[in-house]
Amino acid sequence: MPTSFDGLQFPIPSSSHKASSSQTGKEIIAEALSMVDHQSSQKALAEKNWRKRYPHYFKMLVEQGIRNGIHPITIAKQGLHKAHHSFHFYRNGQRYLLKDMMNDVKIENLYTIKLQGENDAAPEWYVPYKGEKLKGQALLAQIQHWEDTGIIEPSHADALRTAQSHPEWFNLSDRTLVLFGAGSEAGPLTWLSKWKANIVAVDLPNQRIWGKILKTIQQGNATLYAPCSEKLSPNTSTAILKEKLGADLLTQTPEIAHWLSQNEHQLDLAAIAYLDGEKHVRVSMAMDSIMQHVSQQKSDTSLMFMCTPTDVYAVPKEVITASRQKFQQRSKTQQMISKTIATVSGQYFFKKNRHTLITSENGKEYGIADCLVVEQGPNYALAKRIQQWRATLARHSGQRVSINIAPSTTTHSVTKNPLLKAAFNGASLFDVESFEPETTNAIMAALWIHDLRHPESVANPETHLDHPLELMMHGANHGGLWRVAYLARSALPFAALYGFANQKLRLDKMIGKQKK
Structure with a gap:
């Protein structure tokens, strides 16, 4: 039986005998910066308050990345190289560097269980939104509204409109899509199960998780391929299957990679698994190791990632212009309230967004959207940055890569944090919209299909x-x-306060009048 220390782990320095996710994170970010900004790299290594100061260094990754088109490639290579040389993998008391795991660890077999959906309905796409199923003109109107109000970027709107005009794209009987974290609340499983997809589901051996996955598949028209540590009869009952299926990304990393590499079909790998805290970094590294290995074995493999909006990004010039205009066009009441609160809070609330532009060597100007939320922590930021690095590097190497920013979504993993839940409730104060999971799932699943299908x-x-x-x-x-x-994180605490108060006092009606 695996112990709690089996599998993929943060490195343990001999001097302290205790793993430090902060120290490892600092070292990875410092290495990523080392060849493009030596000074910031050294400052990151020496940083004493990483837990609070990490946003500065993640922002430097983006700023330096903008300046030269080769910098993002260099940053990604350096960061991933350091990560794969830092993490360890344990098996039966033996320790391996993560980079050596695939070759040095003895592989145990995983077997494949196949299950066919029981529905023969034709593939269909719509967007569940506020109790309605949006399709046709109603969907197009909502997409236009989101675009007009700045909720989504024009390119996102165009992709959704294009997908809506190609219903034939949603018959996925010709694709084999691999979901790491298949049972994820924000994942596309429900939609793929309705689109005749060949779904390779990877998730923890857990009755609740697999009960949900099996039920979803049975109700749809897709075909499921699931890993199992023992060979079972094709006629095994669902009751037994949900007890037996699954593979652990953290402890069975090489087995999953080997199992997928043996698949005869072209694979579309989706890194959607999420775990809390430092485990999120570890599961991101596990998915990265598997993706790297499978891509080396099967060069036609595509990758998919979903980014978080609460991160720091390079953005087009027009986004900065829109933010500047929004700041300048605030009503006198809004200006007075925000200035007063900013003063009383010692400039903690309502910091003006940075509206400066950076000229890249390609001659274009880009801005930075710094939406990092300190409370989510450096582990979350690092886990998502690892995924961006892999996406950047894979596309540079000639792979098809779908990576899109998904909206803030009221999943359980988010709303169990009272601050974030309240902030979502108060987000409308700043013209920000959070989405229900079923809406996000429908939108992001369609976007993935668009990226796979559209030449x-x-x-x-x-x-x-x-x-x-x-x-x-x-x-x-x-x-x-x-x-x-x-600056998003300077408005988030006030949005949370507003969210708490709004539940009691219905402040949204009062604020709505002030916006007019």
Whole structure:
């Protein structure tokens, strides 16, 4: 039986005998910066208050990335190289460097269980939104509204409109899509199960998780392929299957990679698994190791990632212009309230967004949307940055890569944090919209299909980009965060206070009048 210390782990320095996610994170970010900004790299290594100061260094990654088109590639290479040389993998008391795991660890077999959905309905796409199923003109009108109000970027709106005009794209009987963290609340499983997809589901051996996955598959028209540590009869009952299926990304990393590499079909790998705290970094590294290995074995493999809006990104010039205009066009009442609160709070609330532009060597100007939320922590930021690095590097190497920013979503993993839940409730004060999971799932699943099907999608490495960071600019659904008038994390605490109060006093009606 695996112990709590089996599998993928943070390194343990011999001097302290205790793993430090902060120290490892600092070292990875410092190495990522080392060849493009030596001074910031050294400051990151020496940083004493990483837990609070990490946003500065993540912002430097973006700022230096903008300046030269080769910088994002260099940053990604250095960061991933350091990460793979830092993390360890344990098996039966033996320790391996993560980079050596695939070759040095003895592989145990995983077997495949196949299950066919029981529904034969034709594939269909719609967007559940506020109790309605939006399709046709109603869907197009909502997409236009989101675009007009700055909730989604024009490229995101265009992708959704294109997907809506190609219903044939949603018959996925010709694709084999691998979901790491298949049972994820924000994942596309429900939609893929309705689109005749061949779904390879990877998730923890857990009766609750697999009960949900099996039920979803049975109700749909897709085909499921699931890993199992023992060979079972094709006629095994669902009751037994939910007890037996699954593979652990953290402890069975090499087994999963080997199992997928043996699959005879072209694979589309989706890194959607999420765990709390430092485990999120570890599971991101596990998915990265598997993706890297499978891609080396099967060069036609595509990758998919979903970014968080609460991160720091390079953005087009027009986004900065919109944020500046929003700041300048505040009503006198809003200006007075925000100035008073900023003064009383010692400038903690309502810091003006940075509206400066950076000129890249390609001649274009880009801005920075700094939407990092300190409370989410450096582990969350690092886990998501690892995914951006892999996406950047893979596309540069010629792989198809779908990576899109998903909106803030009221999943359980988010709303169990009282501050974030309240902030979401108060987000409308700043013209930011958070989405219900079923809405996000429908939108992001369609965006993935768009990226797989559309020959001119930026996911296609043959589609020209003026700068590698434009890969993350296209298709963004940030819920309005990119275009807010204030630095997002300086408005979040007040949004949370407003969210708490609004539940009791219905302040939204009063504020709505002030906005008019």
